[in-house]
Amino acid sequence: MSETIFLLDNNGQLVExxxxxxxxxxxxxxxxxxxxxxxxxxxxxxxxPRRWLLISREFGVPDEKDNGQRWSLDHLFIDxxxxxxxxxxxxxxxxxxxxxxxxxxxxxxxxxxSYWTIEEIKYRFDESCKETGKDPSLTIxxxxxxxxxxxxxxxxxxxxxxxxxxxxxxxxxTIPKELQRIIEFLNExxxxxxxxxxxxxxxxxxxRKTLVPRVIxxxxxxxxxxxxxxxxxxxxxxxxxxxxxxxQRGQQEAEAARKLLDWIKPKVTYxxxxxxxxxxxxxxLKVKNINRFCFAIWTDGAVEIYFQHMKNRxxxxxxxxxxxLLDKLNTIKGVSIPLDRISARPSFSIAxxxxxxxLKKFMDIFNWYWSxxxx
Numbered sequence: 001m002s003e004t005i006f007l008l009d010n011n012g013q014l015v016e017x018x019x020x021x022x023x024x025x026x027x028x029x030x031x032x033x034x035x036x037x038x039x040x041x042x043x044x045x046x047x048x049p050r051r052w053l054l055i056s057r058e059f060g061v062p063d064e065k066d067n068g069q070r071w072s073l074d075h076l077f078i079d080x081x082x083x084x085x086x087x088x089x090x091x092x093x094x095x096x097x098x099x100x101x102x103x104x105x106x107x108x109x110x111x112x113x114s115y116w117t118i119e120e121i122k123y124r125f126d127e128s129c130k131e132t133g134k135d136p137s138l139t140i141x142x143x144x145x146x147x148x149x150x151x152x153x154x155x156x157x158x159x160x161x162x163x164x165x166x167x168x169x170x171x172x173x174t175i176p177k178e179l180q181r182i183i184e185f186l187n188e189x190x191x192x193x194x195x196x197x198x199x200x201x202x203x204x205x206x207x208r209k210t211l212v213p214r215v216i217x218x219x220x221x222x223x224x225x226x227x228x229x230x231x232x233x234x235x236x237x238x239x240x241x242x243x244x245x246x247x248q249r250g251q252q253e254a255e256a257a258r259k260l261l262d263w264i265k266p267k268v269t270y271x272x273x274x275x276x277x278x279x280x281x282x283x284x285l286k287v288k289n290i291n292r293f294c295f296a297i298w299t300d301g302a303v304e305i306y307f308q309h310m311k312n313r314x315x316x317x318x319x320x321x322x323x324x325l326l327d328k329l330n331t332i333k334g335v336s337i338p339l340d341r342i343s344a345r346p347s348f349s350i351a352x353x354x355x356x357x358x359l360k361k362f363m364d365i366f367n368w369y370w371s372x373x374x375x
Contacts, residue, residue, distance in 0.1 A: 171200060241280075
């Protein structure tokens with residue numbers, strides 16, 4: 001039986017919206033590719049909602065090493081913790097959604113873990129970005145939100161894949177009850193992998209469309225087992241960041257970091273404290289809903305300059321302009337950033353900024369950096 005929901009519009013009118021089937025499976029697949037947030041990350045992990053990096057649609061899966069592609073996975077996503085997420089999409093009218101889809105996605109998972117390489121995944125991601133006119137480096141940077149660097153992200157993904165730490169997602173407009181029971185049972189048994197179902201129901205009415213996702217398989221037993229097995233990685237906070245910075249680098253360097261953050265605070269939108277064993281903080285200015293990065297400070301005392309982000313934002317998308325910034329930074333005593341790092345994320349020790357003159361020099365440089373952008 002189809003469901004009905006109600007939308008209260010801005011004019012106070014109640015709009016009745018009725019459940020409607022997707023005309024084709026491809027429509028649902030395209031929605032997922034265009035709007036990965038439909039895979040409700042907050043339902044999968046309420047403490048740290050999952051974000052999704054689309055690697056590719058129709059990702060090939062071999063059944064032997066160097067033996068071509070026997071199957072085609074509908075979508076491959078990776079979340080912010082480098083967990084490969086294999087997505088298979090079915091409409092409720094497809095009879096294979098009853099039980100066959102379980103065997104299908106388990107086949108994909110078993111062979112993906114055995115035969116996929118990180119090089120192939122990176123290549124397919126680059127190709128997908130080219131097809132949609134996106135810059136791969138900028139896309140990953142925006143996705144990671146300064147939680148880690150690109151190399152570490154891909155290395156973590158590689159490690160997870162080898163360890164079988166993957167996520168299987170069966171997505172449909174409706175998940176039948178018998179399939180729901182199988183998903184819940186398997187998810188309580190599987191570790192480090194997990195398997196989930198996701199219903200994305202479509203409701204239409206008066207030229208409006210609403211999509212309602214519901215995750216299936218996150219039973220309390222499954223959450224308990226997986227939580228005990230893997231633990232929960234929490235965000236760094238201002239307090240924990242400075243405690244660790246003092247532990248690793250001492251009070252003097254922590255004081256330099258504190259002065260730097262106090263100085264830049266009025267100029268930015270917020271501070272982002274990272275996730276992981278190595279703590280970080282990055283001042284971020286949000287302009288027209290786009291994050292602009294300048295530098296980050298790490299708990300091991302590294303000050304990292306974000307040329308990698310700057311190269312995709314005016315006016316520092318000009319190599320000449322980034323070289324001008326690099327030259328200014330190299331006037332700080334002890335800093336020597338090579339020219340070939342002008343599009344990367346070079347770093348130097350915050351110990352160099354414990355000198356008041358050098359700290360002021362750094363601040364003046366980034367005052368210039370903001371003014372050149374008219375910010």
